[in-house]
Amino acid sequence: DAKTTQPTSMDCAEGRAANLPCNHSTISGNEYVYWYRQIHSQGPQYIIHGLKNNETNEMASLIITEDRKSSTLILPHATLRDTAVYYCIVKEPWGAQKLVFGQGTRLTINP
Amino acid sequence: DAGVTQSPTHLIKTRGQQVTLRCSPKSGHDTVSWYQQALGQGPQFIFQYYEEEERQRGNFPDRFSGHQFPNYSSELNVNALLLGDSALYLCASSLVLASSYNEQFFGPGTRLTVL
Numbered sequence: 001d002a003k004t005t006q007p008t009s010m011d012c013a014e015g016r017a018a019n020l021p022c023n024h025s026t027i028s029g030n031e032y033v034y035w036y037r038q039i040h041s042q043g044p045q046y047i048i049h050g051l052k053n054n055e056t057n058e059m060a061s062l063i064i065t066e067d068r069k070s071s072t073l074i075l076p077h078a079t080l081r082d083t084a085v086y087y088c089i090v091k092e093p094w095g096a097q098k099l100v101f102g103q104g105t106r107l108t109i110n111p
Numbered sequence: 112d113a114g115v116t117q118s119p120t121h122l123i124k125t126r127g128q129q130v131t132l133r134c135s136p137k138s139g140h141d142t143v144s145w146y147q148q149a150l151g152q153g154p155q156f157i158f159q160y161y162e163e164e165e166r167q168r169g170n171f172p173d174r175f176s177g178h179q180f181p182n183y184s185s186e187l188n189v190n191a192l193l194l195g196d197s198a199l200y201l202c203a204s205s206l207v208l209a210s211s212y213n214e215q216f217f218g219p220g221t222r223l224t225v226l
Contacts, residue, residue, distance in 0.1 A: 098159060
């Protein structure tokens with residue numbers, strides 16, 4: 001079973017910031033938070049990951065609470081191409097640990 | 112640099128038949144994982160191959176088997192197909208000895224329809 005809980009769906013206006021929450025209250029000290037997204041009819045795509053510090057890359061920002069029980073993925077200026085299902089996953093980073101996907105959040109960017 | 116490739120793109124089979132799906136990992140990757148994604152669901156882990164051996168397995172019956180070749184490419188075989196095997200089959204590759212975040216790269220998937 002997935003160790004994360006996400007809202008089923010969200011909407012966001014084009015050009016605005018999209019904030020996607022994720023609860024992972026049972027996360028262990030060795031586990032990282034990963035975000036993937038899946039655009040319709042494509043394979044999942046890695047977005048970002050983090051342990052406890054906030055992280056930012058060219059795609060998004062990841063904010064992890066101090067107790068690490070929840071996190072928020074931020075798409076700063078959402079475009080129509082960001083419409084996708086977003087998955088929050090917690091796992092240990094080493095080796096090639098399997099990804100346990102939940103239902104994810106279906107994000108729709110509206111023009 | 113080619114990413115993860117899968118073949119075929121689409122496949123239609125009938126119940127009881129057998130099917131083989133193929134995956135070529137991203138250049139430099141040595142580990143291949145297979146996932147099944149039913150319509151409207153998140154991907155479910157089937158198994159993972161490293162050094163030509165099955166290293167991890169999800170909750171799938173023995174009808175699902177696989178193989179990894181010396182060039183790291185992989186096959187997924189499903190015997191005695193059931194209607195419920197209709198799904199998108201995804202292949203993901205990674206580098207097991209990566210010291211960092213060990214990102215997995217996914218292929219576009221093979222859409223299997225069982226009639």
